[in-house]
C-alpha cells in the first residue's frame with residue numbers, strides 16, 4: 001500500500017460521524033507508525049523532550065508534540081473538523097483553492113497531512129508555522145517523504161505570536177492546537193490574537209470556540225459516572241469567564257490596539273449558590289471545545305477537556321459565596337482566581 005492509500009483509509013475512520021474506539025485506535029496506531037517511520041523522530045532523545053519557554057508561555061518539545069497524535073478523540077475530531085470546513089468552502093466555491101494557515105504543526109503537521117489523501121493540491125494549500133527547530137526540520141522531512149510538497153506554500157520557523165502574514169495573502173482556515181486543558185501554560189491565545197486580526201477576509205477558525213467555564217462538581221457522582229456509567233448529573237455550570245472565538249478577538253481589538261504580553265482578561269465575579277456549596281462543592285474549570293460546527297470534544301474525551309480543579313469548598317471555604325475568576329497571559333498563562 002502507498003503512504004497515500006494508508007492515509008486515505010485512516011481519514012475514512014476519522015471522518016466517520018460516530019466514534020468506533022477499536023477502529024479509531026487502530027487508525028491512530030497506523031498514523032503514528034507512519035509519521036514516526038517517515039520522520040525518524042527519536043522520542044527518547046532528551047533534547048526532544050525539552051519545552052521552549054518564552055514570555056508567552058511554553059512550546060512543547062518535539063517528543064510531546066509528536067505524541068499528541070495519541071490523544072485519539074482529539075486527533076479524530078480535529079481532522080474531521082478541518083475536513084468538514086474544507087468541504088464547506090469547496091461546496092460553496094468548487095474552483096476554490098483553500099488555504100490553511102496552520103500554527104504549531106509539531107513534527108508531523110498531524111492535523112492536516114492525512115487530508116492530502118482526499119483533496120488535491122488544486123483544492124488545498126498549506127502554510128506551516130513552527131517554533132521548535134527539531135519539529136521544523138522533521139515536518140519538512142514528513143512533507144518530502146509523503147510527496148506532498150505541492151500542497152505546501154511555505155514552512156516557516158517562527159514564533160506564531162509575532163509572525164506577520166504576507167500582505168495580500170488570503171487565509172481561509174486558521175488552525176492551531178497549541179493548548180492544554182483550561183488553556184494552561186501554552187500559547188493558543190496569543191497566537192490567535194496575533195494571526196486572526198491580520199486576516200481581513202472571512203475566515204474559519206479551528207477550533208471555532210474555546211470557552212472556559214466555572215463549574216461545581218460532585219466527586220462521588222463523577223466517580224459513579226466513570227465506574228458504572230451513572231447518568232446522574234455530576235457538575236453544575238456556574239458560567240463562562242473566558243472565550244476564544246472570532247467574535248471575541250474582533251471585539252477586543254475594536255476597543256484596544258494591542259494585546260499586552262501579560263494581559264489579564266476581565267475578571268468575572270461569580271456568586272456561588274447554595275446548591276453548589278452543598279451538592280457540587282469542588283470547583284473546576286471546564287474547557288468547552290467546539291472544533292467546528294457540531295464537532296465538540298466533550299469533558300474527559302481528550303486531554304484537552306479534562307476539568308481542572310481550582311478549589312474544594314468542603315470544609316474551610318464552606319461559607320464562601322463570591323469568587324473572581326479570570327484568564328491571564330504571560331510566562332505562565334492560565335487561570336487567576338480569588339474568593340471574597
Ligand SMILES: C[S@@+](CC[C@H](N)C(=O)[O-])C[C@H]1O[C@@H](n2cnc3c(N)ncnc32)[C@H](O)[C@@H]1O
Nearest residue numbers: 059065068104105106110130131132159160161
Ligand atoms: C500541542 S503541539 C501540537 C502539534 C500538532 N499540531 C498536533 O496537533 O498534533 C503544539 C506545537 O506548536 C508549537 N508551538 C507552540 N507555540 C508556538 C509558537 N508561539 N509559534 C510557533 N509554534 C509554536 C510547538 O512547538 C508544538 O510543536
